[in-house]
Amino acid sequence: MTRNPWLEAHAYLGPVAGLCAEVERAAEGIELLHAHIPDWDDYRVDFLAGVPLLSSAGAAVDLEPGGRMAAALLERLASESSSGSLADETRALDAELRLEPDLSRRIVDFLLGDDTLTPRVPGLLRYLGWTAMARFLRPVVEGFAAWRDEERWLRSYCPTCGSLPAMAQLAGADPGRMRLLACGCCGTRWQFKRTGCPFCEADSQRLASVTIQGEPGLRIDHCESCGGYIKTYDGQGNETLMLSDWSSLHLDLIAYDRGLKRLAASLYEFEPARHP
Numbered sequence: 001m002t003r004n005p006w007l008e009a010h011a012y013l014g015p016v017a018g019l020c021a022e023v024e025r026a027a028e029g030i031e032l033l034h035a036h037i038p039d040w041d042d043y044r045v046d047f048l049a050g051v052p053l054l055s056s057a058g059a060a061v062d063l064e065p066g067g068r069m070a071a072a073l074l075e076r077l078a079s080e081s082s083s084g085s086l087a088d089e090t091r092a093l094d095a096e097l098r099l100e101p102d103l104s105r106r107i108v109d110f111l112l113g114d115d116t117l118t119p120r121v122p123g124l125l126r127y128l129g130w131t132a133m134a135r136f137l138r139p140v141v142e143g144f145a146a147w148r149d150e151e152r153w154l155r156s157y158c159p160t161c162g163s164l165p166a167m168a169q170l171a172g173a174d175p176g177r178m179r180l181l182a183c184g185c186c187g188t189r190w191q192f193k194r195t196g197c198p199f200c201e202a203d204s205q206r207l208a209s210v211t212i213q214g215e216p217g218l219r220i221d222h223c224e225s226c227g228g229y230i231k232t233y234d235g236q237g238n239e240t241l242m243l244s245d246w247s248s249l250h251l252d253l254i255a256y257d258r259g260l261k262r263l264a265a266s267l268y269e270f271e272p273a274r275h276p
């Protein structure tokens with residue numbers, strides 16, 4: 001299913017879809033820089049040891065231009081004349097960060113988990129930052145996928161940036177059917193064991209599945225051991241939409257109503273009011 005029929009069937013996703021479209025439009029308007037593809041031999045030892053690519057001193061991917069793209073995206077959104085909460089928040093964030101020395105590096109460090117940069121709306125900086133950074137990293141993510149032996153990773157965190165997955169996908173047909181995990185930050189998809197919880201070490205029998213009426217391509221897989229769940233796209237061909245996380249935020253509500261915990265990473269700051 002493509003974006004428009006999906007939105008017609010799920011009108012309540014309209015606001016978040018509009019926000020994503022506005023940010024994507026702005027991102028298309030900034031200068032596209034490309035990350036330098038590392039020499040994979042320099043990364044091999046770290047890869048086998050489970051070190052994500054962007055954290056590897058051997059691979060030494062220079063992310064600073066991606067940080068510059070993130071700062072440019074923020075500035076562009078802040079300078080546009082549109083109104084509404086996104087415009088207000090990007091203006092406040094831009095004003096807050098503009099005085100920061102070495103901003104592009106600080107944004108890179110922030111995206112990789114450094115907590116010394118403390119903007120008032122960290123979720124917005126994370127979302128805009130990764131939107132720009134994913135564009136910057138695209139050739140590296142593609143080159144990495146071509147080089148990587150998936151069987152040698154099979155970890156629950158992203159081989160590129162180290163984030164926990166945002167979603168999962170069941171792809172292919174039996175007997176070769178496999179489960180992929182999808183990073184909501186850098187856009188990498190990587191192979192994980194077919195069953196088993198990506199958030200704890202529970203054995204495979206403990207993963208249960210909830211299918212959703214009217215949503216044949218989606219389901220919620222949850223772990224009876226840790227209570228975590230991961231939204232799973234049970235199909236192929238519509239990855240961009242179906243693995244975007246925002247297009248299935250209603251499943252997070254269903255999971256929340258069942259008392260499940262979102263342990264998956266999210267750029268959409270989906271934080272329902274917590275029970276006391």
Ligand SMILES: [Zn+2]
Pocket residue numbers: 158159160161162163183184185186187188
């Ligand atoms: Zn990633």
Ligand SMILES: [Zn+2]
Pocket residue numbers: 197198199200201202223224225226227228
């Ligand atoms: Zn678990």
